[in-house]
Amino acid sequence: MDVLIDNLPALLRGFRETVELSAIAALVALVLGTLLAAIRVSPVPTLRWAGTFYVNTIRNTPLTLVYAFMAFAVPRLDFQVGPFRAAVLALGLYTAAFICEAIRSGVNAVPVGQAEAARALGLTFTGTLRHVVLAQAFRSVIPPLGSIFIALVKNSAIAEFFAVPEATKVFDDLVRDNPDALYWLFAGVALGYVILVLLISAVFRFLETRLVVLR
């Protein structure tokens, strides 16, 4: 127990890093995932094909490989990304593929007639997408988006192998220094993740009750 109290500042710093990493990556994933969903329903075949290619490639690649690509391959191309940015990119680019698919399923659940009605009013493709189709798609995919963000937080732990000082890295370092306290450390760090996940669930449950679409 003491080991947790003594190392509380280090653990909290680790979780702060985890939260920052996850939050920025989530933002990247949300923006990119929405753009990908938009091009996957767009009328331009080349765009659709590119979106499909991206999603299928990324979804079928282990996350560790995506991390490794960002941490080792990208710097070789003379892109100076630090460990944190590499982790943000890896997590963001990876999660975007899942977000794209969730949003796309939401898009397909919006009745086609509503998109036609929007066009018939004189809205453009992007106006229709934004004000009618995506506006509803987002609402109907709030539960799956919650699960995706929870997975993202847990996936952020892989960043430890790329020298990002997030919670799991802090945990590993502490275990090395205090091998006897393994179980306490384990319990403490696990509790930290559980609290994060419960917070995300609570936020999404709140969003869900606020933004339901009656059909």
Added chain:
Amino acid sequence: MTVRGDRYGAAMTDAAASTGTTRGAPGTGPLVVMSGVNKHFGPLHVLQDVSTTVDRGEVIVLIGPSGSGKSTLCRTINRLEPIDSGTITIDGQPQPQEGKALANLRADVGMVFQSFNLFAHKTILQNVTLGPIKVRGKSKGEAEQRAMQLLERVGIANQAGKLPAQLSGGQQQRAAIARSLAMDPKLMLFDEPTSALDPEMINEVLDVMTSLARDGMTMVVVTHEMGFARRAADRVVFMSDGKLVEQATPEEFFTAPKSDRAKDFLSKILTH
């Protein structure tokens, strides 16, 4: 793989197709001129050399058997369906093929669908103000004031704050009419506006349409409601197998149809 995506591609955009170039002065001559319009769905020749005009203030009822191409004809007028050949001009302007010009054309042509197609995530008031705000660039206050007048006119002002799913079918369709009217359209298209309604709600929608017709709105209405046709239509156009077979006043058409196909069709809808 992207089959479902394509559906949306098609629903939100416009494939290119040919349109003509005849140009006349806006404000004069017929409002809609269709000439030699052809449209295929794969091997199916849905519109076969269709030519007709719609005058300003004229109310046309389009009638005909299922699958004859009535909906398609209606949808080509605001280019929800592109045509393969022929020309359609609206208020002297040839139909633009895509982009902002096409959006502008659509803003001037109201459309009311069989299934209402109200935006499910927006209140009735927001449904009516979306177009005026986003397309016409009106202020929110101005748009809402006009929207309330229109909702009053169609008799559902007290439902303004509700979501579409909380309204009856008849109320939803009247909201959809108000949504179209809010754009101050030159022309309104109605594709079987009462076919999805329970019988007791049909009249509340037809009454609104009749009053629109009285006020001089130019209307193309696909409907089998003969009462409405007799009351409000200037002309009945009978369509069969992608062709305009017969055009007459409602009185002439319903009492003395000329073509065999119209006689056959009327005998079917009159005896059930």
